[in-house]
Amino acid sequence: MTQAPAAADSDAVLSAPDGARIALRSYPPTGPAHGCVVIGGAMGVPQSHYAPFARWLAARGWRVFSFDYRSQGASLALGPSLRQSRATLHDWARDFESVVAHARATTPNGPLLLVGHSLGAQLPGLFAQPDQVDGLLAVATGIGYWRHYPARQRRQSPLFWWGIVPVTTALAGYFPGRRLGLIGDLPRGVMWQWRRWCLHPEYSVGVEGAAARASYARVRFPISAFLVSDDEMLSEASLQGLLALYTGAPQAVQRVVPEALGLPRIGHLGWFRSACADALWPLTEAELHALATLRGQGTEATSTAVVAC
Template sequence: MRRVTLVAADNARIAGRVHEPSGLVQGSVVIGGAMGVRQDFYAPFAEWLARQGWRVSTFDYRGSGDSAPATLRGYQADLFDWTRDYEAAIDEAHEALPHAPLYLLGHSLGAQLPGLLSNQHKVSGLLSVAAGSGYWRENAPRLRRIVPYFWFVLVPVATRLFGYFPGRKLRMVGDLPAGVVMQWRRWCLNPRYSVGAEGELVRQAYARARFPVLALSITDDEMMTLQGTHSLVSLYENAPRHVEQIAPGELQVRRIGHFGPFRSEQETKLWPRLADWLRDPVYFKE
């Protein structure tokens, strides 16, 4: 693994890492992380995937992880900025292997932002893992019971008080720039998620996506539902798309959950399946 500094279109500097493959190179994979999740979390999977022949890139969105400033109070960033960070990771990967396939592996938010990318033409496909639209009424039942308090009380009050969302103190999501969490709030309160909250220009951005989308819905996901996954995938209205469910029983494990797909115990269970889906593009077709 080597550390890299990515430069976004607005000259923001983003911390990234590249896991180089050994032997025959199959292509590039850029891992787009979930909201509030550091790239460290994906390191075991990225290292394993590199051993399967993929050049794997990870990064921390601005204002988070290794891309965080000394303080988030007053720090300016929103989800459009995070999309620019994603673009920078894609540009770096594409420049390194310009003639090889480049896949995005998006976990939760990491499968939502690709519809906003300006460099979609560099993407060969999106493998979406445990991702849904985020609309609160399509959240998993337990989360749906508490999320109105989260969006209508905790987020606005805490963000106003601290100047950012203090997720680490609250043991929820993670520390987030105020612009990110308040924009995310608007998305999650809208039935059409980002497209409904932002309007026609964002709808058109998703509609421009032509890369195939394979979305894996985890049956015991404590945050996302199959309905939410279908809602997200439908935003990519002109892309070849397919939704597939994965249950713990199929992998002979007790639990997977929202974060389980990237934990080390899946090295002999789910990870080989993910590698197979990346290796054989037929899985990206209806």
């Protein structure tokens, strides 16, 4: 029996609670849906980066949503210019949660899972209603505290955080990352807030205080994390620092070594590239199914264990 052709993905505009407009893309499932997946992207990475992976998941029976944070990617054309943008990381968390609420409305009874890449696994800790989520699959993530960076990145950090960021952001009115070949263009409010986070050992909760710490502690959905051994941006210490913020969430970690899977490299951005599809995406889907089975079981928080693959 031949497989039914995949339905076409579609673009829409979603309004955040404060009226900001968010570029949203949906990928309908082929056949009955296993559940719903919302992809939360990394800092400065447009949703188009995740499109091949989203289509692959949809073809295997998942309803998938991706989006661009305000003032990023396709959402930039829907609001003020980067120089005029007043966006913060708290706004981006609200954008993410607005997409989750929209996705939950499409799948009121099935599991709703997040695939969080880097920043996309940090922001769910700031959700106002984390109980909308049934699980988080975290990829190449961790806190951005600069002393936890891998060695090369750590050596370059003083110049970046105390030199390049303040000077270029002040001159341009936003962080001109594209011209510098660093991260991407970011609103100044996002960059200044992120800088404060990255200079504090406890990252977001260290800067934002008791409210942020309590917000992370309210999360009860299980978290499964992939630690990428050759991630040039975030180390194992970074990941452990992030998981330590989610004090009430069941957690598990798998360490992924590219050579063990026949890959020359994965790095911070490689997981969602088509070149890694055969080696990494089936592993990702299997973990999504595992998270879906935990839905509603009331699992208590567990200590993390690292499993190499």
